[in-house]
Amino acid sequence: MNLAGIAFPVAIAMVLAIILASLVRKRRSFSIPQGDEVYQDIQGKGKVLVSRSLGISGKPDMVMHKGQHIIPYEYKSTDAERPRDGHLYQMFAYFAILEENYPDASIAYGVLKYKNAAFKVHNTRENRLRLLAIIDEMRQIDSEPARNHDNRGKCFRCSFKEICRQSLIKQER
Numbered sequence: 074m075n076l077a078g079i080a081f082p083v084a085i086a087m088v089l090a091i092i093l094a095s096l097v098r099k100r101r102s103f104s105i106p107q108g109d110e111v112y113q114d115i116q117g118k119g120k121v122l123v124s125r126s127l128g129i130s131g132k133p134d135m136v137m138h139k140g141q142h143i144i145p146y147e148y149k150s151t152d153a154e155r156p157r158d159g160h161l162y163q164m165f166a167y168f169a170i171l172e173e174n175y176p177d178a179s180i181a182y183g184v185l186k187y188k189n190a191a192f193k194v195h196n197t198r199e200n201r202l203r204l205l206a207i208i209d210e211m212r213q214i215d216s217e218p219a220r221n222h223d224n225r226g227k228c229f230r231c232s233f234k235e236i237c238r239q240s241l242i243k244q245e246r
């Protein structure tokens with residue numbers, strides 16, 4: 074093989090290495106957990122995942138799989154100094170939904186990524202109780218928390234829209 078014949082594969086290998094390194098850097102900068110991707114809804118094309126036992130649904134931005142563990146990942150395009158309550162409940166909902174959809178895997182935590190920071194949200198018994206309490210509250214006729222927005226899109230993307238009586242969108246069952 075002549076020099077040109079050797080240089081070409083080396084150049085290809087170098088370009089691939091550069092692309093790979095840039096992808097790894099990008100994943101790190103977005104705090105995406107390591108592992109194999111088993112679900113993604115970044116382009117809004119992921120199927121709706123449902124917890125039939127709780128009557129809630131959701132579409133995490135991404136779900137990674139590593140060993141026996143799966144890790145939900147949610148990206149928010151705003152800054153935050155700490156996780157916002159609504160986003161925490163969204164992640165708690167994902168834990169319950171994913172446990173039903175991936176019964177053989179365990180979920181220790183999820184990653185909530187804001188523009189300026191990333192947070193690990195743990196799948197604890199206490200957080201499950203918080204989720205169950207808010208679901209109960211939404212189902213109570215007299216004690217429902219008042220909706221604090223008029224954003225239909227927010228309701229459309231909400232994991233609790235199936236059970237929320239204040240949802241701004243008509244539910245299709």
Ligand code: SF4
Binds near residue numbers: 220229238
């Ligand atoms: S469905 Fe709408 S009003 Fe109800 S909890 Fe979700 S975002 Fe709030």
